[in-house]
Amino acid sequence: MTANTSIWPNSRNCAVLITVNLDAESVDLHEAKRENLYGRYSYGRYGMRAGASRLLDVFRAHAINATFFVPALDAENNRAVIDSILEDGHEVGARGYAYEDHSRLGPLQRATLEHAHTVLTKITGAKPVGWRAPFGLLSTETFQHLADLGYRYDSSFQDDDYPYVVDCGGGRQLVELPTFEALTDATFYNARHSHSRVLKVWKEEFDAMYSAGHCVNVTLHPRGDYGSGRAIRARVVDEFITYMARHPGVYFTTGRELASWWAGEHPQSEPVGANLVPFDAALARG
């Protein structure tokens, strides 16, 4: 865990992933009908009209590539935004079709994942290899379906300092790129905390993760409510990236690049959903 025994490529100290959950109307449609996507239900649209391009400007200024996870429905309705993300060389990953809770889809889960996959592939011209669960909710079957569909990684968990490899059975593997809610904008802005508090916490969390040589996975949203699309919040992102980039040996990478490198370096894997004993079975046991 010490920085002088780097586990990162070329002896770098710390890997930084900037990820963006491009959640727009698909989220608001859980609360309101399409004809009512106005007023309080228009924060998602803000992300597509204003927020996304602001974040793209920040990433361009720092010459870094980010990973955008996009519900396929939002990609369908905002093709120009997707085009500008791809033009700048960023990665596009999948995030459900209409922002579904994949842990409760039951027999519909496979068809939903396939549909979103097909739509996103058609829009971006390439098969997505990364996935992040809408609401952060998924099941062990999700991993198996994703592996079947050719995905290389998931980034939905909050359980480790480093990526790890999950065995989905039949020789299929996925890499998990764990996230951290203290490095997620929505955690703070949903609870109405100030942007200055966000920057303070992010710097402190980063300092310690950097010293330990961990994988720093930052999660942003371009939305106008709990996201970082507004001007002052995009500036927080800008300052945070500047701060991280000042540290020697920090390298910015994408989900696709990191998952591929990690899988090559770490042949050992663990079973998907190890130790999962549900409530009633646990109480009944022994």
Next chain:
Amino acid sequence: MQGKYRWPDGVRCVVTLTVDFDGPSHETGRRLTPLGVNSHGRYSGRRGVYRYLDLFEKHDVPGTFYVPGYDAECYPAVVKEITRRGFEVGAHGYLHESWDVGEQEEELLRKSHQILTDLTGIAPLGWRSPSGRKSGRTVQVLKDLGCIYDSSDKDYDLPYVVRVDGKPVEGMMELPSSAFSLDDHPFYKFSMTPPSEVLAHWQQEFETLYHENGYFMLMVHPRSGWGSGTPARARVMEEMIRFIKQHEGVQFFSVAGLAKWCLHNRQHFD
């Protein structure tokens, strides 16, 4: 110097550092699947507990780990490691019960006690209620199981002899805690306080308790998310240990160790 309270000779203030494992039991006990956004508890078993074992060893201080039985079943090697490295394991419910356990209470207490005893080879001497839930019957079951203390109540500044219906339960101490101020959860779950400010807050708590020759019990969770398993928050614990050690006449105890000392000096804690 004669303080407000009685401690071992030369001791002005006693300190206990406690770590509530709170792994996947926390989510499973709420009928959630501990995957994705609900996977914070897995961090305890994968990283957090080891980080605290290393930290306590580095600074040569005792620590007490409260472990739900279900988490011990999920991460047996981790729980054995706590014992192997000489730290206390206390019980902390089975599924971190967040519901009213009613008639199930005794069975659940016995179940976790057995799991931890079988796994570590040592019967737990203490218990901390999960989610702060406890009944008037709990202490008698704990005593029957051979425990010498409970660390669940929030009703005093000092350890005290447990009483049920006004009568002392001999051989049973209460070592109270505060889940509002000397706990990481409120800061990282609700107020999203920067770790440096949590450190300042706990330092102020310690200073005032030290000033009145008190008892300082800190409670953290080795989880990700609202816990202190991750590096910046573990660093707060490390800085706290350094800060406390700068004070004269401080003694660190495991909770069982302090309970034993109090039981031997029960006249000061009745």
